[in-house]
Structure formats: structure tokens, C-alpha cells
Amino acid sequence: MLAYILRRIMIMIPTLLGVTVIVFLMLHATPGDPAELLLGERATTESLEQLREHLGLNKPLHVQYGLFLSRLLKGDLGETIWTRQKVWTEVKQRFPATIELSLVALFISCFAGMILGIISATKQYSLFDYASMIGALAGVSMPIFWLGLVFMLIFSLNLGWLPLSGRLSISVDLEVITNFYILDAILTGNWPAFKDAVWHIIMPAVTLSTIPTAIVARMTRSAMLDVLRQDYIKTAKAKGLSQLKVIFKHALRNAMIPVVTTIGLQFGVLLGGAILTETIFAWPGVGKWMYDAVMQRDYMVIQGGTLFIAGLFVVINLLVDLLYAVINPRISIQ
């Protein structure tokens, strides 16, 4: 097991290196110049030249990449072009917001998606089955942007139940420790802030979870249908076990493998969806940050941010693989 994990971590290194090369080449192949964008209309030839020199943009590409790599080996992601701050500092400020949002969204989609999928599978071709699968189709096809605004109109403007945007109300004070606001509120025992943070996360998390919920629901349904036709299920039923026991003890566990794979992959989808959700809900996370960086050609942010996301993705995939062994003892990891 340990050897397996170590081997996987070793494979991570070339994977991430490959990511840096591809991102670097893509960045420099796309037109646009951070110096021009930073200075806008008022740029003079002199000011542009000075800025390019300062940012090292005049150096040949391989030298620029070499510099990036040598810094990376020292654990330094460099300094952002626009805000003149260490990329790592900016990552630390923003990633918790995105991870918090994604985790809550992931939780919602696992929970809701699996329940919907199980009921649909056990009541195949029922009205509920049709309704939930049509709902799932709608969930996949619904533009997040539109959905977010509709939610705002209903739950904030008309009903006044939930706050419109942001992570925390202006009037609420919270001592920030980890930057995961819900966690920080618990750690400091600040219950008004806890409630406020939870209230703020509901709408963006539900918006973000629509697509994964739909996918998890469909995946669970088909996997369950497959398992429910197996002989051992018939045996279990013949033994006189209750319907609930058959489903949760015998069927679900075996249906979980493809579902867990899907859920692992959905985390990537969530990070992608975060760009839109964060923009609509003024959520100060990494999605909006990376989007702006692309628009402004902040090479340092794009390189550092992508590397971090890729690393996260690889780690999650590893966790998913490890989870297989836990769910299905027949799979052994060596």
C-alpha cells in the first residue's frame, strides 16, 4: 500500500512537469502582452520597454521557462505581474474559498445525486424515475449563470431568505485562521459568523452542484440497475431480506465503484464551474482569480494556479483509487 502510494507520488512529478511545459507554451503561443494590458491606452514605447525588461518578458522563452523551473524547485511560484505579490500568498488567500465552496457542492451532489439515483433505479420506469431523470438532464443543460441569477431573484429578492452575494455579511466580524470561514467560525466558537457563513454558501453551492448532482444521479441509477439484476441480489431477496437491507447492504456497495470514479472526476468539473459561480456570487475564490489572470495575461498567476490545481487533481485521483480498495475488498492495491 505504502509502496503504491509512493510510486503514484513519483509519477506525479513528470505529470506536473508536463503540465508546466504545456501551460507555458500555450501562454506564450496566445497573442497578448501583459505589459500592454497593464498600461492600456496610455502606454508609451519607453514605459512598455521598461516594464517588459523589469518583468523579464524580453528574455528568450527557454530562459524564461528555466527561471520559472529553478524558482519552482526552491518552492517559489514567483511573483504576480499585476498585484506584485508572491503567487503562493495569493493562492493561500483564495484556494480555501474555492475548496470550501466545492466541498459543500460536492457533498450536496453526492447526497442528492445518490438518493435520486437509488430511488430511480428501484422504481424504474415509475413517474419518479422519469421526473428525476428529466430533472437530471435539465440540471446538466442549465447554464450556471442563468440559474444563479434565478436563484438570487427567488431566494434573496422575493423571499429574502438568503444573502445575495459574498462570503460573509459586512456587519459580521470573524477572526480568520484557515480562511475556511465555516471552519474558522467553529474554531473560534463564533456562532453568528458560522450561521452567516453557512447562509452565504447555500446558494452558490447549490448552483455549483447542479451539474454534478445530475451526473451522479444518472451514474448511480445505471450502476444500481446493473447490480440489481445480479444473481446474488435475487439470492438476498429470496433469503427474505428487507428491501432496504438488499439495497443498502448488498447492492449499493457494489454499485459504488463507477459512482466514486465519477465523483472524483466531478471535483475537476466543480473547479471549472467555480469560475462562473464565483463571478456571479462575488465569491473571492480561485476561479475568478484565474479567469482575470488569463484576461490580463498574468503569466505567473496562470502558471502557479494551474500547477496547484493540477496537483490537487492528481491527489484526488489518488484518493479515489485508494477508496476503491476500501469499498471493494476484491481490489487490492499493490
Added chain:
Amino acid sequence: MKRMFWVVLCILALVLAGTAMADTPKKGGTLVFGRGGDSVGLDPAYETDGNSFQVCDNIFEALVFYADESTALEPGLAESWDISPDGKTYTFKLRKGVKFHDGTAMDANAVVFSIGRMMKDRNVKFLGKGYEIPAQERPPEYWVSMEMDDIVGSIEAVDEYTVVFKLKMVNAPFLANMGMDFADIISPTAFLKNPKEFLRSPVGTGPFKFVSWVKDDRIILEKFDAYWDKAAGPYLDKVIFRSIPENSVRFLELKTGNIHICQFPNPQDIMLAKKDKNLILPTQPGMNVGYLSFNHTKEPWKSNVNLRKAIGHAINRKAIVDNLYQGMGQVAKNPIPPTMWGYNESIPGYAYDPAKAKEYLKKAGFPNGEGLGEINLWSMPVPRPYNPDGVKIGEAMAADLAKVGITAKVVTYEWGTYLKRQREQPEDMDLFQLGWTGDNGDPDNFLAVLFDGKASTAIRTQWIHDEYHDLMVKGRETIDQAERDKIYQKALQIFFDECPAIAVAHSTVIWPALKNVNNFKLHPTGSVRLKNVWLK
């Protein structure tokens, strides 16, 4: 009847008392300012974007101030100034008793430090020991692009409250430049404590001091109790700048009362705001111009003035302002905004007149556009303060040109590439759209910077005209404003006659606010100044 009289009198008295009370500023409260993006940094010397400057506007102050709703100069941290007869020596007398937020005194050395740190050759002289100015982290963008190194020769602290600037040449806009954000005075003590972090922990003399910053979310400022100007504000206890990227969501936040001022709403939402009794609509004609210009490095544009005028008459600018600026703008006659001195009222502007355009086309040697071929009309891909939608406006212009027989193709590039290639005046560019937001309210900042191609190859409109160039040089070297006014009026006449570019529109800025926000005035430069604002 008598009782009636007393009742009326009492009501009148109450109403008057009410109005008087409403006009007396009330202290306290937190104002939340909603905007589309976060600040990049808060060191005024190094910033380039409006979102950064609007926070700096409240933390820092400069030697000279701009008046409330114009760029007329007023005493700021300098109580008064003298200009030597040759126009090359400026002596600033500083205000006494001004403190920075860190408690240190604002004095001549602080001024020498703040401005001197931007100079390439640090030709500065402190009073006494002074400060060691650290190396620049990066080029100070505004200082470089305003070519201040060519203007300022040396800065010297003569006594505790007197600073002398010696210029390398006579430069009339210099004083107005000293009111711009980049020339703000900072606390040298705070800066030297950690130069790399000053942009995230700024210390100035302004009415509000910096408290905290959650990136992409909020910047919190607090009232500075020891602010020097006791006569007026600050009235607010706290100011919060909140970033809400999506325009419609920002407007919803305003409608629900979560923010007090909503910057840059969607034009449709302004219609809604007009009907909302809880909202007011602070409005200001922006100090900007959106224009259409020609590739003056190639024929036929370079020497065919009739062709340029034909284009001027062919384009229906009123329709563009009505439909694409959605009424938030005015048709331009001159390439400087009408609120600026030097504006030439007598210029008629190019009226929309297809018949006249055809006449000019004939005179130009291209009857009905024949022989001109397909021309490329460059249009910017991003909304700018002076142009809400470059591509749509380009398409409207192309449709107008088609009516007089000219075939124009709308061409666009990624914004950085657009700016870069435009400067190179490439062969595949015939017409281009661009614009400008003024920095200091000086006509030189529009007329010379944008159109005097003879001054430098970096000028975006490479129009070379000797008389216009001479006027620009003369305007810079003349100190007397009345004299300069005449010079620029004359330059605008030449501009109209020669038609090197067509001024399309000046956009109007409308930022809806809650009704209880008092005394909030928009500034033509886009500054956000909250010192005198109070909440009812």
C-alpha cells in the same frame, strides 16, 4: 383665520427646520461602495487602474487638489505655490500640522521622498539627514508615461515646509500633474519599514486610513481622527469597498440596500433606478472621448483631407450615442470634453449628412467610394469607459459607410494585441477606434498626447501637421491660462479643418446610490472622494 395663520406658520417652521437638519451633515455610519473589481495595489506611484486609485483617493492626498466636480486646481497639502517668472521653478509652501496616519508629520522631506522615489536620476536634496530612497521595485508607470523625467530636474526641501521643484523645461501642465494620484504624498517612515508591502499597507494623510483587505472581496477604511481639515468631513466612521464582479448582481445588492453606491451598472438597470424612489442618480459627464481615426502613415488617408471629411459626414454619431451608448453620452464636436477649458464652442462638428459625404468623396477622387476598395475598420474588443462596445459601434459605422458606397470590414484583435499593433500603424489598418480618459483636466493631455504625431512615433494618431505641433509646444510653454485657452481653441479649429480624427462621443457616468447617501459627487477624472459624504 388667525388660527389658520398660526397653523400654517408652524408647519412652515417645521418644514424649514427639517430641511435645515437634512442639510446638516450627520456623523457616523458605514458606507459600502460596490464596484466591479478589486484594487491591484495601493501605492499610488505604481498603480495604473481606476479600482486602485479610487481607494487611494481616500487614503492619500497630493500637493494640489482638484475642485469638487472639475479639475480646477485648489490648495492641497501645499497651502500655496509660486512660479518663477521663467516658469521653471515651482516653490510649494506646505500646510502645517498635517499628520500621516502613522502619526509622523507631513513635511518637506516627505514630499521630496514621495516624488523623488519615482525619478530615474534621484536628483533630490533633503533637509538635514533625510531618507535613503530604496531602489524601484518596477518602473513607476504614470511617472514614465507622463514623461516626468524629461520635465522634473530636481526636488529640494528648502526648509521644513518649503519644497522647490526645478524643471528642465517650461511645462504648463506640470502643476495639474501634481494633483494626480501618482503624485500623492506618502509616509516615508511607513514605506521604509517594508517597501515591498507598502502597496498592501498604505499610509497617507487622507481623511480615511487603511484597516484591512480581503482580496477580491473587500477593503476596509476607517475615519482618520487626526485629519487636518477640521472644517469639513470625514463624517463616515467606516468605508468598505466591496468587489461584486457581475453588474446586475451589484445592482441587486444596491436595491436590497446592502451597498450604498453601485459603480458602472448595466444601462438597462439605470432605467430601473430612475423609477426606484429609494435611489438617487449621481451623474457626471466623463472627462473622456471616444474617437475614430485614420492610418496617417499611408495613402489615401495621409494626404486626402476630403476623404477624411467624407467619413466624418457619413457616420451617424447621434444614432450611435442614442442606441449604443444607450443615451449615456453626448455627441462630440471637439476631441476634448465640453467641460474642459480650451473647448472651442464655435466648431460646428461634422453633421450626419450622407449627401455631403458623397460630395466630399467625389472631391476626394473616389466618387461613390469607387477605387477605394474594401477598407479595414479596427474596433476594440473590450468595453472602455469612453466606448461601451467597440465592435457594435464599428458595425454601425460600417453600415453608415456602406450607405455612401464605402465598403468597410470590422476588424478586431485581443485587446493587448490591438493596442500593440495599432501603435505600429500596420498596412492592414485604415480606420481605427480608440479613446482616452483625461488624467489632469489639461487640454494638452488630450490634444498633444493623442494627435500630435510630429512629437513622437509613439503617438497613436500619426498625423503630422507643423502648425498644430507648434501650437502644442507653445501651449506647453505658456504659463498663462487665458493665453493657453486661445492656443488650444486655435488648435481645435485646425483639427476641425484638417479632420485628422473624428471625435465620436463623450460618455456620461451614472452611479446610482441609496437615497440616504448625501453629498456624493462624481468627479470627471473618475476619482471617488468620500470625505464629504454622509449618511442620513
